[in-house]
Amino acid sequence: MSVAHVLLGRPWLYDRRVKSCSRENTYTFQHEGKNITLKPSNLAIKPTKDVQPTLSIKEKALEHRLSILSPVDFAHELQETRVVFALLLKPASDYTPTPLAEPIQQLLTKFSNVILDDLPDDLPPVREIQHAINLVPGLQIPNLPHYRMNPPERAELNRQIQGCWLRALFVIA
Known part of the structure; x- marks a missing residue:
């Protein structure tokens, strides 16, 4: 699966009869009667060894292809480009279930032979379907x-x- 399948989606590619050229890494389709070709971006900007200018935030992001922005920089990028993709990482917290009320605990204890300890991920197939044969x-x-x-x-x-x-x-x- 290529990046285009993730970003554009296979239905989008199919519905617009997109032609892909693997060798050139391009996608071509028609939109409002015009041929549009999506080409790969050339984000790799590498300064020469003898010249090391100070790089702005955007240039650093292009060089490393990773951008960690402060909220102010993020707001500035959003105003400038109007399209921003953000990935927010949140640490996983340990899940602690809330204790059940006493009446519910009693019911679960009373009917413990009915309730399975390990539930299946999906429903079992229905074997005994009642129906009529004409x-x-x-x-x-x-x-x-x-x-x-x-x-x-x-x-x-x-x-x-x-x-x-x-x-x-x-x-x-």
């Missing part, structure tokens, strides 16, 4: 994906349905 006398069960079963099970179900038809257990609607 039956027509004399015809086979429809061979639809949700009715699919292996041949022995199908033969047994057909045998049971035929028996029910003979005993008139079904009501024709």
Whole structure:
């Protein structure tokens, strides 16, 4: 996955029929009838060895490709460029759960055999779905994906349905 997939998003690229050239690292698309080409930025500004001028905050950021800004500098950049991407790091805190009320503790203790200690990440597949199969006398069960079963099970179900038809257990609607 390239950076363009993260920043622009695959649906954006697909919807605009963006053409990418891997060799030149460009993306070309049409916007309001004009061809627009996104080219890679050339942020690598390196001063020569013999000349070492004092660098501004922006030039230091371009040189190191990392910018740690004070709130004042951040506000200045925001006013100047109108588009700023910021990453805010926050230390992880230890999570301490709040104690449960006494009535809830008693309920949990009382029904401890019902509540699982380790819950699964997702729900188990629903196996016993109740549904109706539209039956027509004399015809086979429809061979639809949700009715699919292996041949022995199908033969047994057909045998049971035929028996029910003979005993008139079904009501024709």
